[in-house]
Amino acid sequence: MSDRLHHLDALRAFAMLLGIVLHAALAYTGGPWIVRDAEVGGFGLMVAAIHGFRMQLFFLLAGYFTALLHRRLGLAGMLGNRALRIGVPLVAGLATIVPLVWLVVVWSGTKGPAPAPAPAPAPAPDAAAPARWQVVLWMLFRFPLFHHLWFLWFLVWMVAGFALVVRACPRAAATRFSGWIAAPDSSARRLVGSGWALAWLVPLGVVSFAMMAPTREGPGFGADTSTALVPLPGVFAHYAAFFAFGALLHEAPDGLVRFSRRWIVAAVGAAILLPVGLAFAYDAPLAQAIAPAKATRALISWTVQPLYAWLASIALLGAFARIHGRERRSVRFVADSAYWLYLAHLPLVLAGQVALVGVPWPPFAKFAVLLSGSTLLLLASYRWCVRYTVVGRVLNGSRGRR
16 A cells, blocks of 8 residues: 555554563563563563553554545445454464464463462352353353454454444535544544543543453553453443544544644653552552542542553654654564564463573573564564465565565
8 A cells, every 4th residue: 555654554563562572571570471480570560561551552553544444445445454454364363373372371281380289178158159141251251262362353343333333424424524623723623633632532541441440350550451252341442442533533634643743741741650550550558648548549540541541652653753754674574574473472472481481590581582582483484484475465465575
């Protein structure tokens, strides 16, 4: 496609590659993960900083590109493109990559030392097996069917929702809305294509975090993930807001540029909000001292976390617009490869984490070897086994050899 937005391609790739960094670091945070190695505090901070904005930024860009494709290809063309780029990799991944993840999960359970036998607890008098409806609900909402490919399943729902809105909206109403959002002095343009959009975007984030609260399984910074067949409503609503706003930004003239104009201020704000958000997300003593009431702490946490995600997204949108305004062959290669790298990385990263558990190295050395080794292997596999094959054409379109 001509007139590529090189900085957005690079930013989308950056968001995907950060996912590899995040998954490689999770083994060293001490938190819940498939493989648990020695804990180092710095990894927890890094994971929180990345997880707090990464997928929100990705869905923002996905909404923008969906609207762009709709304008260029029409509704049928956009749906065909998304079915090829999203639907086919999702189905193929469920048949290949996800089973590999399960194999590594089973293997990881056989590598650690056998736990000491615990005395059998006395049966509770009122203990009972879960009811059938509880099992069904768990399978629908909790069973990790998609693992790290859940974002593709979310995109299927979001693109379908975008298509339904387009089909249901009368042509006259769509024309009036386009004129309203494009008018230079309209309130709609200011509330979409500028920082004033945060005035309504952050309250939407508060609502989505409140919706997530009943289904959260513990404290944490950033939005939850939902890897089962039926997306958790709060999680889906949170990410759908970023997708929808990305589509709106495409409709506003210069919306993306205007929205990210004050990116340095946003970067400073995100850096300040990160420790505040962590304190309230984990209910630290400092947070309890600032806000003794539990409901107040929850409201502050639900406000700070989406605001951090929006500010970090604005900062990166503005920074990449200035750094990657023109095409560079090396950046283009990494941007093209990022989709494959993210789809295929998890079995390799998990296997490396399992293999390094017993190695007497510092955690930072393990992380560096794991991240660099897996990334280089995946880049080589893309260059020699994927890029010029049918897999590469499905993921990125045709690529001529240079």
